[in-house]
Amino acid sequence: MSDPLLDVRDLHVTYRSSRGPVPAVRGVSLHVDRGETLGLAGESGSGKSSLILALLRLAPPGTKVTGSIVLAGEDVMTMRPGRLRAVRWGEAAVVFQGAQHVLNPVQRISRQIQEAIDTHRSSNKVVDLLAQVGIPRWRAHAYPHELSGGQKQRVMIAMALACDPELLIADEPTTALDVMVQAQVLQLLADLQRDRGLAMIFITHDLSVLSTVADRLAVMYAGRLVETGPAREMLRGAKHPYTKALAAAFPTIGDHASRLAPSGLSGDPPDPIAVPSGCPFHPRCPIATDECAVTPVELASVASGWEVACLKV
Amino acid sequence: MNARLLVRKLIDAIVLMAMVLVFNFFLFRVVDRDPLARFRGRSKLSQEQRAAIIKRFGLDGSKWEQFVRYISRTVRGDFGRSFDSTRPVSSEILDSLPNTLLLVGVSTVLTVAIGIWIGIRAGWRRGSAFDRVTTPLSMALYGTPEFFLGMLFLAFLGAKLGWFPTGGVLDPAAHNTGFANIADRARHLVLPAATLTLGYLGSYSLVMRTSMLDTLREDYLTTARAKGLRDRDVMRRHAVPNALLPSVSLIAIGFGFIVGGAITTETVFSYPGLGLATYRAIGNNDLPMMQALFMISSIAVIGFNILADLVLTFLDPRIRVGT
Amino acid sequence: MSSAAWTRRRASARRVWRQLRSDRTALVGLILLALFVTMALTAPLFAERTELQAAAGRNNPDLAAPSGKFWLGTDDIGRDVFALVMWGARVSLYIGLLATVVAVVIGSVLGLIAGYSRGWISRLMLAIDDFFLVLPFIPLAIVLALLLGRSPTVLALVIGGTFWAGGSRLIRAQVLSLRERGYVERATALGASNRHIIVRHVVPGVAPLIIANATLIVPGAILAESTLAFLGLGDRFSPSWGKVLEGAQASGALTLNAWWYYLPPGLCIIGLVLAFTLIGNALERIFDPRLVGR
Numbered sequence: 021m022s023d024p025l026l027d028v029r030d031l032h033v034t035y036r037s038s039r040g041p042v043p044a045v046r047g048v049s050l051h052v053d054r055g056e057t058l059g060l061a062g063e064s065g066s067g068k069s070s071l072i073l074a075l076l077r078l079a080p081p082g083t084k085v086t087g088s089i090v091l092a093g094e095d096v097m098t099m100r101p102g103r104l105r106a107v108r109w110g111e112a113a114v115v116f117q118g119a120q121h122v123l124n125p126v127q128r129i130s131r132q133i134q135e136a137i138d139t140h141r142s143s144n145k146v147v148d149l150l151a152q153v154g155i156p157r158w159r160a161h162a163y164p165h166e167l168s169g170g171q172k173q174r175v176m177i178a179m180a181l182a183c184d185p186e187l188l189i190a191d192e193p194t195t196a197l198d199v200m201v202q203a204q205v206l207q208l209l210a211d212l213q214r215d216r217g218l219a220m221i222f223i224t225h226d227l228s229v230l231s232t233v234a235d236r237l238a239v240m241y242a243g244r245l246v247e248t249g250p251a252r253e254m255l256r257g258a259k260h261p262y263t264k265a266l267a268a269a270f271p272t273i274g275d276h277a278s279r280l281a282p283s284g285l286s287g288d289p290p291d292p293i294a295v296p297s298g299c300p301f302h303p304r305c306p307i308a309t310d311e312c313a314v315t316p317v318e319l320a321s322v323a324s325g326w327e328v329a330c331l332k333v
Numbered sequence: 334m335n336a337r338l339l340v341r342k343l344i345d346a347i348v349l350m351a352m353v354l355v356f357n358f359f360l361f362r363v364v365d366r367d368p369l370a371r372f373r374g375r376s377k378l379s380q381e382q383r384a385a386i387i388k389r390f391g392l393d394g395s396k397w398e399q400f401v402r403y404i405s406r407t408v409r410g411d412f413g414r415s416f417d418s419t420r421p422v423s424s425e426i427l428d429s430l431p432n433t434l435l436l437v438g439v440s441t442v443l444t445v446a447i448g449i450w451i452g453i454r455a456g457w458r459r460g461s462a463f464d465r466v467t468t469p470l471s472m473a474l475y476g477t478p479e480f481f482l483g484m485l486f487l488a489f490l491g492a493k494l495g496w497f498p499t500g501g502v503l504d505p506a507a508h509n510t511g512f513a514n515i516a517d518r519a520r521h522l523v524l525p526a527a528t529l530t531l532g533y534l535g536s537y538s539l540v541m542r543t544s545m546l547d548t549l550r551e552d553y554l555t556t557a558r559a560k561g562l563r564d565r566d567v568m569r570r571h572a573v574p575n576a577l578l579p580s581v582s583l584i585a586i587g588f589g590f591i592v593g594g595a596i597t598t599e600t601v602f603s604y605p606g607l608g609l610a611t612y613r614a615i616g617n618n619d620l621p622m623m624q625a626l627f628m629i630s631s632i633a634v635i636g637f638n639i640l641a642d643l644v645l646t647f648l649d650p651r652i653r654v655g656t
Numbered sequence: 657m658s659s660a661a662w663t664r665r666r667a668s669a670r671r672v673w674r675q676l677r678s679d680r681t682a683l684v685g686l687i688l689l690a691l692f693v694t695m696a697l698t699a700p701l702f703a704e705r706t707e708l709q710a711a712a713g714r715n716n717p718d719l720a721a722p723s724g725k726f727w728l729g730t731d732d733i734g735r736d737v738f739a740l741v742m743w744g745a746r747v748s749l750y751i752g753l754l755a756t757v758v759a760v761v762i763g764s765v766l767g768l769i770a771g772y773s774r775g776w777i778s779r780l781m782l783a784i785d786d787f788f789l790v791l792p793f794i795p796l797a798i799v800l801a802l803l804l805g806r807s808p809t810v811l812a813l814v815i816g817g818t819f820w821a822g823g824s825r826l827i828r829a830q831v832l833s834l835r836e837r838g839y840v841e842r843a844t845a846l847g848a849s850n851r852h853i854i855v856r857h858v859v860p861g862v863a864p865l866i867i868a869n870a871t872l873i874v875p876g877a878i879l880a881e882s883t884l885a886f887l888g889l890g891d892r893f894s895p896s897w898g899k900v901l902e903g904a905q906a907s908g909a910l911t912l913n914a915w916w917y918y919l920p921p922g923l924c925i926i927g928l929v930l931a932f933t934l935i936g937n938a939l940e941r942i943f944d945p946r947l948v949g950r
Binding site for chain 2: 787789790791792793794795796798799800802803822875879882883886887888889898901904905910911913915918922925926927929930933934
Binding site for chain 2: 073076078104105106107108109110113114116120121122123124125126127135136139140163165179
């Protein structure tokens with residue numbers, strides 16, 4: 021397993037908007053090996069969603085994307101449209117947040133899953149896929165509005181697996197669900213991954229969820245990575261103040277100590293158009309000094325496979 | 334299809350039509366203070382003349398008696414006699430109805446189909462050359478009274494260039510039969526139909542375009558694209574079915590305007606349909622005629638609306654039992 | 657209203673005006689509107705009102721082409737078409753605006769009642785609204801005009817009385833959504849009277865929508881008026897543009913190629929309608945309810 025399944029180098033994603041260009045992703049490099057799960061964490065507005073849309077060139081037209089994205093040895097940026105359409109879903113599939121309107125409201129879910137199967141000439145069957153995610157046969161021809169949030173999320177997962185992809189990109193798959201359903205979906209994803217040897221990118225703003233699921237972790241802030249490294253070690257002892265704050269904000273169920281620790285970051289994540297100078301986190305950072313507002317900061321290695329972007333570390 | 338829903342819609346339709354009947358009566362018998370004023374002319378009417386007129390046009394008896402008589406007559410298809418020709422109104426209407434059905438039928442189909450197609454294309458490729466040309470044109474067409482359009486067609490394509498006849502439905506001199514008859518009718522239909530079609534094309538395409546633009550923001554389109562579908566398929570299979578939904582009800586309301594537009598268009602082209610009859614009825618103050626024409630147009634529009642409502646229920650799975 | 661509230665309203669009105677001016681299509685609309693309003697106001701400078709009378713054209717050639725004397729030629733009874741078009745602006749604008757005011761008032765009041773009340777009143781309003789929405793507008797307006805009279809004011813009332821249904825639906829929806837947002841419940845809990853709630857909370861929430869909607873009703877009213885006038889329901893000696901077109905049609909100007917008689921009034925109608933449509937669309941974009949609630 022020498023080459024990673026997905027290798028992203030220096031990715032920049034800039035949107036076009038009425039207020040001018042919006043740099044949502046400002047130089048992100050990451051990689052995902054076959055069969056491993058990368059957790060991508062950050063608050064809303066950190067650029068996580070823009071990042072994953074860019075991976076399959078799904079950003080809105082007019083968006084400027086630069087950098088290199090190599091999936092299974094192929095360069096996504098220079099792929100011809102026909103190959104891109106085959107790779108989409110065939111090699112890498114996205115599980116969008118099921119609670120939003122990600123399913124066509126006037127089509128039955130069976131038809132929408134079948135559409136993926138037909139487009140890529142997969143041999144899977146709709147009922148089998150639905151069974152694997154725990155949706156009974158009699159629900160197969162339902163319309164999206166007839167399903168609950170948790171069921172819709174599972175339909176999205178089933179649909180994502182329809183063409184046996186190598187990489188599953190899950191964008192906040194548990195965010196809008198209540199805790200019991202969250203646990204079920206997490207378990208489902210873990211089982212599926214183990215059975216199929218899937219690589220996964222798991223995006224969330226809730227670090228406690230990633231503690232059980234991720235092998236490695238990447239934390240994003242204001243369009244950049246501030247810390248990446250092995251998940252277990254990072255969650256036990258994060259180095260970057262932002263990671264620490266994120267971990268504290270979502271207490272792990274069953275861990276009494278974390279419930280008592282003070283949590284909460286003051287302020288809001290910065291507007292991508294007006295990112296603070298130097299280290300973008302300095303206005304909200306508990307250990308920031310004057311130096312932090314002035315000096316730009318890069319990711320630096322602190323241990324094997326562990327990088328942090330902080331002057332104070 | 335839900336049978337219970339269908340029955341409910343039909344009951345709604347019947348109730349609406351009944352309301353139109355009552356409203357019609359209210360307009361013509363209650364709002365109209367002095368129906369006899371139209372007959373007075375210069376001299377005063379004698380007692381016998383008054384009584385005869387009152388009897389003939391059903392103005393005798395109390396309001397309630399008039400109402401009952403009106404209902405029973407209308408249901409039997411008796412709309413009284415035209416003030417102008419004194420023929421039964423129902424005969425006049427039956428003479429003109431087929432021509433209008435042809436004109437309005439052809440125009441509605443064309444304007445809805447073409448308008449929707451343009452709107453979809455302009456909305457899907459916003460800012461493209463197609464959009465930048467068709468959208469201002471649609472706006473200009475929307476602001477153009479359809480009869481003005483008709484006048485321009487008549488003046489330039491009809492009178493000046495002589496490509497099409499300038500009026501009527503058939504050439505009275507040539508007694509065409511069979512295929513020649515159909516061809517002649519078709520020639521006479523071109524300009525009026527073009528007028529009515531273009532007159533409303535603008536509003537339909539703009540409505541569809543707006544609907545399309547709203548749909549473009551939806552997340553399920555990103556899902557469709559992520560699945561590896563071609564752009565064309567994303568549009569056809571996911572965007573269009575959803576964008577059509579709000580348009581259907583607006584199309585139905587638009588039909589009410591097409592019906593109104595048929596009146597002026599037939600007038601411009603002297604096309605002998607219900608529209609021209611309306612124009613004549615206005616000129617002659619022919620109230621029984623006007624009353625019947627109003628009822629017919631109301632029922633036609635209501636019928637079309639009910640139809641559109643049913644189509645919507647069929648297209649949108651979220652509406653099943655209804656609120 | 658308190659002075660603080662007034663200052664706020666004036667400031668937001670100025671903001672809206674600035675946004676409107678920067679929108680290119682709205683600018684075109686505003687220029688067109690200014691053009692027609694000028695036309696209406698300066699009509700007396702170009703022609704006496706008496707030139708619209710039947711007798712005025714007695715000594716003039718009928719259906720004469722444009723010349724130095726008659727900039728837009730003469731109509732079928734010798735009247736100066738330029739005068740007709742200039743004065744026509746007044747009639748068209750007057751009827752269009754008055755009809756819109758009537759439609760908006762009726763629609764807003766009924767919409768407010770329908771949205772604010774509960775129970776059978778609300779359902780009754782909905783039924784009435786549905787009914788008027790489904791009736792074909794032009795035939796209804798024709799019938800009312802036949803029965804009630806043909807003066808410009810009556811026509812404006814008739815048009816307003818048939819066009820209110822669309823707006824009332826929008827108002828009702830907005831009132832309902834405002835109710836959902838809790839302002840009303842909170843105010844009621846604090847003991848505010850219904851009238852206070854309506855004036856202080858509901859009306860400001862609905863006002864932008866009413867304005868944007870009204871600007872889009874004007875085009876419909878102008879087109880409706882021109883249609884009614886064309887069918888013979890207008891005043892021959894205080895003619896709107898639609899009435900001038902009727903004269904052109906009836907006198908055979910079409911087949912006689914007297915383009916000066918029918919082109920100018922038709923183009924003016926298109927221009928005025930476009931003006932209001934462009935402005936109305938821009939206002940709708942500015943007042944987009946999806947952005948309201950900042």
